[in-house]
Amino acid sequence: EVQLVQSGTEVKKPGESLKISCKGSGYNFSSFWIGWVRQMPGKGLEWMGIIYPGDSDTRYSPSFQGQVTISADKSINTAYLQWSSLKASDTAMYYCSRHLWFGEFGPFDIWGQGTMVTVSS
Amino acid sequence: EIVLTQSPGTLSLSPGERATLSCRASQSVSSSFLAWYQQKPGQAPRLLIYGASNRATDIPDRFSGSGSGTDFTLTISRLEPEDFEVYYCQQYGSSPHSFGQGTKLEI
Numbered sequence: 001e002v003q004l005v006q007s008g009t010e011v012k013k014p015g016e017s018l019k020i021s022c023k024g025s026g027y028n029f030s031s032f033w034i035g036w037v038r039q040m041p042g043k044g045l046e047w048m049g050i051i052y053p054g055d056s057d058t059r060y061s062p063s064f065q066g067q068v069t070i071s072a073d074k075s076i077n078t079a080y081l082q083w084s085s086l087k088a089s090d091t092a093m094y095y096c097s098r099h100l101w102f103g104e105f106g107p108f109d110i111w112g113q114g115t116m117v118t119v120s121s
Numbered sequence: 122e123i124v125l126t127q128s129p130g131t132l133s134l135s136p137g138e139r140a141t142l143s144c145r146a147s148q149s150v151s152s153s154f155l156a157w158y159q160q161k162p163g164q165a166p167r168l169l170i171y172g173a174s175n176r177a178t179d180i181p182d183r184f185s186g187s188g189s190g191t192d193f194t195l196t197i198s199r200l201e202p203e204d205f206e207v208y209y210c211q212q213y214g215s216s217p218h219s220f221g222q223g224t225k226l227e228i
Contacts, residue, residue: 107156
């Protein structure tokens with residue numbers, strides 16, 4: 001079964017760092033772009049960026065460039081989303097998702113279960 | 122950056138009726154690289170339609186997509202009770218692969 005399993009709920013303080021993960025299984029992890037999507041409480045979906053685990057080629061939305069870092073370790077089939085200094089406005093559900101096919105331009109067909117990040121003093 | 126505008130924001134219909142959801146792009150979407158997703162509360166989105174008109178795996182045929190260029194439509198031919206959720210369009214033809222703001226389909 002093709003699946004993405006994300007790391008668990010996080011509660012952090014403003015200014016702290018964080019790295020959440022997304023582990024793929026059941027397919028050739030290196031060959032499919034993986035993306036991250038933010039959903040703030042009660043709001044819509046926001047495309048943050050994508051990474052190709054095979055060579056770590058990455059694309060960011062201008063809205064998130066410089067605010068987060070997307071990375072991947074193909075040896076353990078895992079993608080990451082990290083912050084160096086969290087803000088309260090980073091409070092959201094974060095989903096990872098896989099492209100339907102090979103290639104940079106694709107819809108998301110397989111989704112992780114989401115990681116809830118709460119940032120509060 | 123392509124901005125997607127979905128309308129209406131909320132659509133009130135009854136089971137058995139036909140739903141028509143719109144997604145308009147601020148510029149032409151390359152190769153009709155337009156997808157539709159359904160999201161239930163507390164769940165990840167589910168891919169319904171890709172390439173503007175292709176149903177994803179296991180999606181019932183009451184869901185259909187159409188359109189090209191800047192205007193796209195998701196049609197649900199006969200609404201079932203489980204269809205009353207939130208729907209998003211997404212363009213993946215140019216980076217960033219933006220989402221629309223969503224349409225809530227309510228009973």
